[in-house]
Amino acid sequence: MSTQATTVASPKGERIEHGVCWNELHTRDEAGAARFYPAVVGWKAHACPSVPGGMKYTEWVRRDGAHIGGMAAMPAGVPKEVPANWMIYINVPDVDACCAKATSLGGRVIKSGFDVPNVGRLAVIADPTGAVFSVIKGVGDCGKRVPQDATGSFCWEELLTSDPAAVRRFYGSLFGWKTSVMSFPDFEYTLFWLKDGDPEKKQGCIGGMMKIKAEWGNVPPNWLTYIAVDDVDATAAKATKEGGTLCAPPMDIPNVGRFAIVTDPGGATFALFKSQHG
Known part of the structure; x- marks a missing residue:
């Protein structure tokens, strides 16, 4: 999830409850992805200079300067058979309540609610068939979705x-x-x-x-x-x-x-x- 204020011009975003707000690549080859996506879809790979906890995080920047998504290393402990993937983030008003409800509906909480400074509270959930997504209660601009109506969106x-x-x-x-x-x-x-x-x-x-x-x-x-x-x-x-x-x-x-x-x-x-x- 976006970890800092954007550093280049970016269209104004909007926070939509229960809407998709962010797309994040989880990969075991960050350097390779940072070459591949700019060459293929024209994004810029922007390395965030200051990230909570010292983790490395990259944001994808569209040609018009909008920060539209991110990239992080595959989380530690993920089995090797789990492929690299694109994760969607969904805005919710209460992450912990969402996790409890997801469980009651037959879903599975993969990572329970946790806080990221200057970003918000997040969790990772699998639906009853196993499809995985994240939920977020963002702070500041985190959780706001810039318009997705341009090439590269x-x-x-x-x-x-x-x-x-x-x-x-x-x-x-x-x-x-x-x-x-x-x-x-x-x-x-x-x-x-x-x-x-x-x-x-x-x-x-x-x-x-x-x-x-x-x-x-x-x-x-x-x-x-x-x-x-x-x-x-x-x-x-x-x-x-x-x-x-x-x-x-x-x-x-x-x-x-x-x-x-x-x-x-x-x-x-x-x-x-x-x-x-x-």
Whole structure:
């Protein structure tokens, strides 16, 4: 999570209760990631000079100067079989109450509430199918989300799960998220909306969810982060040139846009996206 006031010009952020506010790469190869992402999506890797506890922390800076996400070393004690990953942070009014409620709903608290000076109180939770996310009660500007409407933004969050019905109930009860379902010939796609969101006006959408398909292989439940790019094909090609792996080649989603799924050299998976609506 962002650990200091931004040091370059940044668009003003907004704190939205139960909204996603931060994306953070956990990796075993920070130096490699600091080369890969700037080369592929144009971010700047900004090393934070003063971090609580002396830990090393990097913030991702978009081309317009907005600090949009972070990077930290994979936490000590994490089993080697757990891959590098992109973690989402969700704003909550009370971290400890959220942890207790998540447990009562069938989730699991991986790391109970802890305080980070000048950042806030945080916790790490797994939903009933095992997808992991963090919650935060931020202080100051921490927990505020800058507008995600420019190239290089985190433009979408997608839950890949083994049990859509169970996690609809879980996130709905935990965060008050509403859902709407889109039906396609071979699958259903669920949209998550903030409690006060309006699906008819397309306001307050958190992200999406779909069931993991057998043909995908051994994909664990997880939150997949999408990054907005100007050209999916060119960016995917650049990612492989820089040492990444193409998991899903560029393809079109009718009436939505074009996307591809990539794993970075350190093993963290993310998606590239270009909307057909501009």
